[in-house]
Amino acid sequence: MMPPIRPNAPPAPWLAIVAMGATIPTALLLACATDGASAPNEAPPESETVQVADSGVEGGDGDASLGPCDDCEYFPERCEPDTLCPNGPFDPATAGGAIDPRTRVNVIRGRSANDVWVAGGVGSITHFDGTSWARSDSGTQESIHALWLLGSEEVAFGRLDFLHTRGIDVPDAGVSTGGWTLQNPTTIPTDYKRTATSLEAAWGAPGAEWLWAAVRPLGLWRLRRSPSDGFKIAVAIDPSAFTYPMTDIHGSSADVLWAVGDNGRAVRITGAQGDKPAYEMFNTQTSNGLRGVWTASESEAWAVGGSGTIRHYTGDSVFWDVVADVPTTRHLNAVWGTSPSDVWAVGDDAVVLHYDGTQWSRVKIAGLGPLRPDLYAVWTGAAGHVWIGGHGVLLSLGGKP
Template identity: 25%
Template sequence: MTTNTRAWRWGQLLALTLGALSSLHCVELPTKSYSCSSAEDCQGLSGPGGVSYVCGSGGWCEAPAGSACPQASTPPTCSTSNWCWDNPLSEGRNLITVRGRSATDIWAVGERGIALHWDGTCWARILPGNSQQLRAAWPAAGQTWWFAGAGGSLLTWDGANWTSQALAEQVTFHDIEGASGTSAIAVGQAGALYTFNGQQWRPQSWDAGTSPAPDLLAVWPVSNTEAWAVGRNGTVVRGVDGGWSRVSNPTSVDLVAIAPGADAGTAYAVGRGVLATYANSTWTASSFATSTTPLNGVWTSAGVTRIVGPASNIFVLGSATPEPSGTSQVLNSIWGNDTSLWAVGGSGSIVRRAGGQWSEFPGGVARTINAIWGTDDRNLWAVGDQDLIMRRVDERWSPAAPPEPGAFRALWGSGDTLLAAENNPTATGGSNGKIHLFQNGQWTPSASFPSNGVNAFWGTGLAPVWAVGTGGLIRRRDEAGTWLTEGNPNTASAQFNAVWGVPNAEVWAVGAGGAIFRRDVSGSWVSQRPSGATELFGVWGTGSRDVWAVGLNGSAWRYDGTTWTQVSTGVTQTLRAIAGRSTDSVWAVGDNGTITYWNGSTWMPQVSGVSENLRAVWVTQTSVWVAGANGTVLRLPL
C-alpha cells in the first residue's frame, strides 16, 4: 500500500526563496512549521488571502473552513464517475477575455460559460448557469457587469445575481467596451453593432459594402461620441456622433483586438503577425514577429503597450526583448493598471505581472504536471514542465519557486525533506538529470547525471530511495545521502520509466520495450520481462505477491510472486501511471483522460470528464488525485 509520512514542515520548505517567491507571486510560506497540535502553534500564520490560520483537525495550520477565499465559488464539475476538477479553476476551459473595474473587481470569461471573479484576495468560479461561450465583459455603473458571447444573449451580474437579456438577433458578440458606466458598444457576428445608453441596447447600421457584413471582433470607445471597431479581413469602422462608416482596411488580416496607445490620438489593433497603428488620423499596418504569430490581445498601461498571444512570451512595443509570460499556454487577453497586469488564455491559464515579472497565479496554473506527492489532502505537492513546482494551499494549486529553471519529472518526500528530479535535454538529444534536495530550509544539489534523465522515485522514508531513468539509470540513496550506483550489464541499456517496491524487500523498475527488472533483498537486479510486453510506464503493488505494471495501448501485467500475467484493462489508450490503496482498489491513468479502476476481479473504465493526457496518480486516505497536461488536477473523494 501507499504509505504517507505526515511529519512535514511546510514553512521551512520554501524559506530559502522568499525573495524569489515575492517576485514570482508564488505561494509564500514563513519559516515556522505548518504542523500543529494546538492553536498557539498557528499564531502568526496566514494564507495567500491574509486569513489567519487555525489548527485543523488533520494536525496542520490552515484557514478556517470557508474563509480561505471570501467569495463563494461554484462547486467543481464532477464526472459521472465522481472525478471532480481541482485545477485549473476554469476546469480546462479556455479563458478568452479579462477585464476589470478596479484592482478588487476583475472578471475572466471564456468557453462553455466559464466566469471567474477576482476580489483582491482570490479567484473564484461564479458561473451564470449556462454553457454559452462568453467572449466579452464590461463594467457598467455601480456594481453591474455586462457579459456577452454566443447565442445572442447578454448577461448581467449585479454583485449577487445573474440575469439575462435576449436580443432580437441571435448573434455571437465578440467584444463590449464602454467610455463610461452608461455608454458602451457591443460588436459581433456579421457586422452586428449595438450601443448602450444606460437603459437599453440598440442596434446600429453601417454600410459594409458586402453581404453578409464582416464580423466585428473588437471595439474601442474613444469617448461617448467617438469609437473604433475592427474585424475580419482587416475591417475598420469608425463611429462619430451616432453615425458609423467604414474606412480603408490597413490589412487583409483579421484584426482581433484594439486598444488606445500611450499618446493621445493613437491606437493599436492586432491580428496574426500584424500590428495596425492609428496615428495622425491614419491607420497603417506592419508585419510583427512572424506571419503565423498569434497576436490576440493588446493593452496600454503606464505608457507601455503590451501584446499577448504566443506561448511563453509577451511582446512590449519599443523593446526588442519579450517578457517571459510564465505559462506555456497561448494568451488571449490582457488588462490591468500601473501596478498590476493580468493576462488569461488557453486551458484556463491566469498570469499576473507585478514586481516586474509575469507568473501563473493560484487557480490558473496550466503547465503539464508529471508527478504528485503528499501526506494528505491538506498537504499535496506537484512538479512538472517549465519550472513547475506547486503546492495545494487553501484549496488552490499555487506555484512555488523551483530550485532552478527546468522540467521536473519526479517527486518524493518524507519528514522535512523533499526530492525533486529535473530533466533537461542535451545537445545530442539525450537528457541531463539532476536531483535537488530540500533540507534545513534550503535547496541544494543532491546528484547530477549528465548522460541520464531521472524519471521516477520510490523509497522508504529518505533512505533507501531509488531513482531510475534513461540509459539504465538506477541509483539508491543511502542514510548518508549518497546516491549509490546499482544495476548490472543487463540493466545498462534499459530505459526506465517507473519504480516501486516493498519496504525492506523487493523493488521493481519498468520501462521501454516491456522491461521489468526485480531487485531482490541481496541487491541483485534480474530481468522479468514477460513475452509480449511492450512499453511500460507505471508500476505499483500491495506486496511481493501483488504487483501491477501498465503501459502502451492500455496494457497491464500482474505479478503473483512467480509469474507476470497480462490482464485486460478495458481501455486502449496508453496508461502512464498506477496507484492504489488495497488489492481491490487500484487506479491506472493515461492518455486522453483515460482512467480505469481495478475492483479486485476486473478493470472497469471510468469517466474522467477530461480529454487531457493524465500522467500521475497519488492516493491519500481520503482521496485519489490525478494530474497531467494543461495543469489538470482531478480528485476522487473516497
C-alpha cells in the first residue's frame, strides 16, 4: 500500500521526493476515510522520510499514465495572495542549507509573526525572523515533536527526559553550532520511566511555570524549569485516570486547558499551574480519534480528528457540538487560530480548511504539482500570517511571510 502522496501532474522542481524502501503506517488510515469507519486510535507514523509511487512522472511520457486529476480545483499551478504556497526551510535559498525534502514537520510555534520556530524529523529546526528562514543545528538526529518558547530561551524535544535547550547556560555541556545543548531533567518520576514511551504533544502558555505534555501510552505530565536546579518532570494527572491516550493539549490561559485524544476523548483541566490540577471528562459525540485542539477562550474551543471530524465547544457543561458541514472526509491532524472567526485545520492529502466565523471552507494550495503531502502542524500569530507544515513542505498564504 503506497503512502499518502498522490501523483496528478508534474512536480515543482524543488519538491521532488526520493522514493524510499519502507512503507508508511498512515497509508493504513486512509482506507478508513473512504468507508465512514472510525479513525483508528493509534499513534501517528514516526517515519522521517516520504515514499512516492514509481509513477514515471519524470519520464518523457509519464503523464499519460497518471489519469485525470480529481482534486485539481484545490491545487492550482499559480501562487496567488489567497492561496497557500510553499515557502520556508525546504527552499534551497534557506540560510544554512535547505531541510531534506523527505523530512516531516511536526511542530510550529512562535512568539509573534516575526519570531517563528519549526521543528520535525531528524532533529531539524529552523527559525523565521520576519524576513527570512535560517536553519539551526540542533546537534541531534532525534525527531522533535514539541517546542517550548520561554522569554528569550527555547526548549525543543521529542521526549520529556531528553531536552535540547537554547539560550540556557548549562555548565560543562557541549553546544551545537546552532546554540543547542542537551539537558536532562534533574527529576524524573519512576512512573514516567515505566509508563511514558513517546511524546504526542506539549503546550506551555506564555509565562507559565508548567508546560503540559500528552504522552503514550497514557497520561498527562508536566515539565517545569527551576533556575536553581534545572528541569523537573511531574505527573499532572494520574495515568490510571485515562483509558485512552491523549494526543494534543492547548489552553487559552495558563490555568485552563483542553486535552483531546483517541476514541473522541476530551478533558478540561483547571488549576493547571497549581499543586493539584482538577480535570473533567466531556462528551464530544464521536468515537473517532481526535488529533488536535485549539482553545479560543475558556468557553470556546475546536477539536479535529479522524474522517474529517470537527467538534466545537461552546460552554456546555457536558457536550461538545457536532460540526456537520465539514468539506472533507480526510483525517485532520491539527488546528490553530487567532480568534473565533479565524481558525485553521490541516490534515491528510494536503487538506487545509479555514473557518471564518460562519462556515468551514477548503483552502487552495499552489505549487505542489502531483504531491498531496499529509499535513501535521499549523500555527498562526496574526490574521493572514499562517504557517502549515507536513511531509516535505511548509506553506504560507501567497508564499509570503
